[in-house]
Amino acid sequence: MKGLLLRLSALDADAATAVRVIAHFEALMSAGSDAVSLVRSTAGLAQCAAGLERTGGRRVRFGPGGAALPGEPERVSGSAFFGDTDSGPGGRVWLERPGAPGPFDELVLEWMAIAARMLDGRRRAAEPPHAADPALVELVLSEREAVEDRARALRLLGLVPELPLRVVAVALAGAGPAGAPPSPGSGPGAGPAPDIGVETVALLGRSGLPGSVRIARVGPLGAVLVQRPDGDPASPAEELRAAAGARPAGPDAPGRSAGRAVRSVRAGVGGLTEALDAGVSWQQARVALRFAAAGRPEEAVTDHDDLGPVALLAEIPAERLRARPEVRALAELAAGEGGGTGIAALAAFCRTGSLRQAAAELHLHHSSVAARLAHVEETLGWRLRDPRDRFRAHLALYAWRLSGTE
Missing domain, CATH: 3.30.450 (Beta-Lactamase)
Structure with missing residues (x-):
């Protein structure tokens, strides 16, 4: 040439x-x-x-x-x-x-x-998620470092400082609200303790997110930087929910062993921010993570953008939330026999507003869900068909989840 x-x-x-x-x-x-x-x-x-x-x-x-x-x-x-x-x-x-x-x-x-x-x-081809240098990721997420240092760290990670990104916080499912039943694989004889870095890589690998995905362990959490192609503002929450509901394909796949359910994770998705302000999205992701509940994919991944003003509940100290009578009642219900199924039915009904939709989401007959909700109503004194009581129940569920996390 x-x-x-x-x-x-x-x-x-x-x-x-x-x-x-x-x-x-x-x-x-x-x-x-x-x-x-x-x-x-x-x-x-x-x-x-x-x-x-x-x-x-x-x-x-x-x-x-x-x-x-x-x-x-x-x-x-x-x-x-x-x-x-x-x-x-x-x-x-x-x-x-x-x-x-x-x-x-x-x-x-x-x-x-x-x-x-x-x-x-x-x-549109999904780039495999990369395990990144934790020091570089922490530098990007820091709000104390100079802008020039954060921009350099982004470039070293293969990200574009001029394009926006989202941060996802991932935790092991066992770290749930006080009184919640332990997650599968967390009890005696469950095998070696899971590693949050490995679990985060597995989750993001199943998600097939398009764009650049960088993963690192930050303290007890997995931190994920997601930069969509050309700054596409779409949230990765749906892909993560689909990945959270997926199971390894074979008997020798990571996370699967005889007689033990696949370990799962919870995830919080931060809002879209400029790459140099990734620390803001990281803070939002950790707030969203506190609202996520182990179990069903619909609740295992929470998007901060979807919370709206409900996110302000996270600013209330956990001890004040635990002191609320509704939160204490939910904790007692969850700890009792069949409490986990009652909580699941209540959460699905509050989320969908429909008995049949809740039953479809839980893969149960609607009469089974109705029976569980009747038990919840009798125990807590709510009439869930009343919009005001259903609103109170939904807020109480959020507060109960937040009460077990800081």
Whole structure:
């Protein structure tokens, strides 16, 4: 390519420039660059702002100096579409030249669209989760370290400082609310104690999350950095719930042994934040984790975004929650004979608001669920068909779960 450029530059400067443009994008595609690298390098090549936006996705814009640009473009001097394909929904690329389009803008846009379409085909392939250096992950999650140090740590982890991410906190299922029954595999003779790092890698491996996933152990928790392709804001909660409900395929798979249920985990998903503010998402993930309950996938993974103002309950000290009569009553119910099944029925009914939907979720006949709810009503003095009592019951369940965690 160098030799061709030298020969062309001696004959025709325009031809040499055209080849240089093509070589630029071919190098980007060969290197497996992401959308951020594509837009930033195109802006530098064209010496004007450039942008990319996928259908229903996040907009990415960079100036010629390499700085990310927020908001919508003020003036688009030229654009190109990369249409819907089997590998992605397509989208648009553009240049934002203040004056008239440059002589090679059309070629730049054509090849930028080609590169974007190729990236679109790659971005949906799930990258295996990587076990990361815990020191780097802790540096990213710290709010005390300098921004420059956090940005460097993100790059060393293979993440993009300019794209948003979410943090997921993972804990072993046995660390549940006070009075809750122990999780499977936690009793005597259950075998070696599980390792949260191994369990977190197994959970994320089953989830098949697209994008960059970095896992490390931080204290007693698994910390997971999830950066979706091109900053896609979608929460990973649904994929994690599906993975939490999955079971290893064979008798020799990790976590499975004769006569013992598969160990499970609980997870809290933090909100979407800028990568340099990952500490905020980490705090939210730990709050969401306190609301997660061992057992069914629907409750084993809690998304902080879904909690809304209920998340404020986590600010109440655990001892004050334990002092509430409703929380004490739930703890006594859970500790009694058949208490675990009653709690499960109550949680499913509060979540769905329907006896039949609760029964379908629990894979039970609706009459069995009705009998369990009747026992709960008799024990706690609630009338669950009354919306006010059901609201109180739901809040009491949240408070009971929080009362066993700090």
